[in-house]
Amino acid sequence: GQQVMQIPQYQHVQEGEDFTTYCNSSTTLSNIQWYKQRPGGHPVFLIQLVKSGEVKKQKRLTFQFGEAKKNSSLHITATQTTDVGTYFCGHNAGNMLTFGGGTRLMVKP
Amino acid sequence: GAVVSQHPSWVICKSGTSVKIECRSLDFQATTMFWYRQFPKQSLMLMATSNEGSKATYEQGVEKDKFLINHASLTLSTLTVTSAHPEDSSFYICSAKRPATDTQYFGPGTRLTVL
Numbered sequence: 001g002q003q004v005m006q007i008p009q010y011q012h013v014q015e016g017e018d019f020t021t022y023c024n025s026s027t028t029l030s031n032i033q034w035y036k037q038r039p040g041g042h043p044v045f046l047i048q049l050v051k052s053g054e055v056k057k058q059k060r061l062t063f064q065f066g067e068a069k070k071n072s073s074l075h076i077t078a079t080q081t082t083d084v085g086t087y088f089c090g091h092n093a094g095n096m097l098t099f100g101g102g103t104r105l106m107v108k109p
Numbered sequence: 110g111a112v113v114s115q116h117p118s119w120v121i122c123k124s125g126t127s128v129k130i131e132c133r134s135l136d137f138q139a140t141t142m143f144w145y146r147q148f149p150k151q152s153l154m155l156m157a158t159s160n161e162g163s164k165a166t167y168e169q170g171v172e173k174d175k176f177l178i179n180h181a182s183l184t185l186s187t188l189t190v191t192s193a194h195p196e197d198s199s200f201y202i203c204s205a206k207r208p209a210t211d212t213q214y215f216g217p218g219t220r221l222t223v224l
Contacts, residue, residue, distance in 0.1 A: 031211060042202055042215040043153065088152060092211040097143070097204075101152045 004029070004091050006100030014108050019076045021103035023089035031092055032065055032072040037102070038085040046074075048092075079107050112136050113205045115216035122193055123224055129189045130219045132203030138183035139205035143213065144176070147200040159186040193223040 004025050013019050023032060031050045035043040047056055049065035049072060056063045062075040076083055084107050089100040112135040122128055132142055140161045145153040157178050158166040165178035175197075177189040190197055200220050204213040 033211070035215075042218045045212055045214065048211060092213075096155065096158070097213055098155070099152045104150070 004032075004089055004098060004100040006089055006103055008103055009101065010104045010106070012106045012108065013079050015081060016078050019079050019083070019105055021074050021087050021089075021105075023072045023074075023100050025070050025091070028069045029072075029091050030069075033090045033092055033097070034063055034072075034074050035088045035090060035099075036085050037088065041085075043088060076105075079105070081107050081109050083107055113203065113214045113216040115203055115219050117219060118217060119220045119222075121222045121224065124194050126193055126223075127189055127191045128193055128221060129187055130201055130203075130221075132186045132188070132205070132216050134184045134205040134214075136214075137205070137207055139186075140183060140208060141206045142180060142186040143204045143206070144178060144186070144188050145202045145204065147202060147218075149200075153202060156188075190221065193221070195223045197221060198223045 004023050006023050011019055031048055033048045034046040036046055037043045047063050052069050053067045054065040060077045064073045072089055074087055086102040086104045088102045091098050114133045114135055116131045120128055142159040144156045146156050147153045155168050156171045159178050159180040161180045161183050167173050175191055180186040198221055200218050202218040203216045206213050
């Protein structure tokens, strides 16, 4: 499947600070999906983006799909301790979902 | 939302034991289910795609005879880790794909510890 690279691997923030994770591919992606996995839990689907330049918001979370459809970002405004977890981007190609390495977010209260 | 269940949630076994993990789609019929493996602090690695009524499709490097997959019904897929060894200890997660969508719903995972 197509490789998606995710950075950073880890991020420590103070509660209230913003957080961004980036997902990059060397090839054009038909879609990008974002998942959140709480510590000890399983991945939970957050959103799918399919259009070039698409921006979607879920409360404090903003998801973007690049114009070239080769990169995507997830931005969290004013992080809270409940945002702790690992955020994965993924690309769904037919029946295969390929994940990036994930960004582990830790929030200090 | 959709619910996918897994059983057992945690299993500890002796080396050489075969362990069966069940994955059930509770809200919809899933013709396609997936099995992933996740090591601590790492991403999910797709092991195989389970298709109802046909043989599973395994990813490169995954031993078919070691990880037996059966998708006997539209709501149940099983993964059997045969003759488990300590290096098989991991977190195994299944997912079910809702038909006509690109959305996968993940089970809660099964933590396997092989002594």
